[in-house]
Amino acid sequence: MAIKEPRLRSLLVQAERNANYGKNAAAESIYRQILEESPDAEEAWVGLAGVLTGPDEKRAAYERALTFAPDYPEAVAGLARLDGRPVPPEIEAKLAAKPGPEEPTTLKPTVETEVEEEDDAPYAAEVQYDLYCYRHPDRATSLRCYNCNRPICISCANKTPVGYICPECQREAEDAFFNSKPLDYLIAALVSFPISLLAGYLIVRFFNGVFLYYILIFFASGAVGSFIGRITKRAIGGRRGRYLPGLVVAMMILGVVIPALPFLLAILVGDLRVLRQLLGPGIYLFVAASAAYWQMR
Ligand SMILES: [Zn+2]
Ligand SMILES: [Zn+2]
The missing domain is CATH 1.25.40.10 (Tetratricopeptide repeat domain)
Structure with missing residues (x-):
């Protein structure tokens, strides 16, 4: 047809x-x-x-x-x-x-420009047709993905320093950015888990709600998290993985949850006094995991 x-x-x-x-x-x-x-x-x-x-x-x-x-x-x-x-x-x-x-005669060019033969960038002077987003055929647009040149609407377009990019090309670019190997995930878990467990154990064991401890936790947690992130990243050769930061955070959560299990069980049976005991480890986890996450990115 x-x-x-x-x-x-x-x-x-x-x-x-x-x-x-x-x-x-x-x-x-x-x-x-x-x-x-x-x-x-x-x-x-x-x-x-x-x-x-x-x-x-x-x-x-x-x-x-x-x-x-x-x-x-x-x-x-x-x-x-x-x-x-x-x-x-x-x-x-x-x-x-x-x-x-x-x-086609049904299309009205909005800009009448002659494309010159020797022009290296034909799209710069190109006639703009009424385009439709390739992901939303009902949305008219004048934007194009700079990589695949397909029309994209403003809600699909991601602005980059060199132009708009469509979600598919963006994903491809990210895949090229993430260069980790499958084994890296195992190594990252094996390196970050023991350290996280040790840090988690110390914090759960020795935190006792004294004011000084809060201050100490607040300042030490960032350094501990940063250390876990850095040493894990070094162990995997500095490679980046889409889910590696999340994996390290998961290890750090386990590192606190495991030593805190007796307290968590106490809460389950209704003993809410131990909640106070978990406040310090909670602050530690939040600060340290954020720091490790940023190191792993
Ligand atoms: Zn594209
Ligand atoms: Zn769209």
Whole structure:
């Protein structure tokens, strides 16, 4: 089926433009987005085939186009070229008779700017169409992800120093940032747990509600937490993991909960006097865990 919907036509023009500028990855992403919504769009299949690099992938895309539009000239010609066969003359004639890539008339460019050939940054001077967020097809926007070039609405866009980025690309960038190995999680647990348990035991055992202890806890906790964070980070070679800070915090909570179990059980059976006994360890845990968390980030 030829694409009729103005929004998808606009995407198709965007994809073709990207392909013409050699931005194949961006073009591919837009073609795939069109096909997600309109899987029978032969124009998008042919466009996709044009920007794919693997011969098998190319062939599959051309063949998909032909299943929806048998004898679609671009697809027939594409397959012939792929096989090194000459393009049949009647197909050549059909291709030649077609008008060049037409700009859809339903779309009104809001900025009329000629794109110069030698311009290295074609998007800077590019015509702005009425775009729709690729995650919210009902939201019009003029923003694009600087990485994949797909339109995104303001609530999806994250501002970075180099432009707006979409949530998917953001996640990818973060995955590249987090470089920990699976074993790091085990090492982090093995290093942080014993220290946390020792610190937790001392604080639970010796805290007795005297005012001086509060002050001591308040100042010592930050240093203890920071120490646990630093030594754990060093043990895993300074690598970063999405859940490593959380893991260390969990170890520190265990480090207090285990020695405090008798008190916690006493509370369960209704002895609320021990609550006071847990105030110090509670403050320690809050301050120290925050410090360790920031060290692990
Ligand atoms: Zn993106
Ligand atoms: Zn959105």
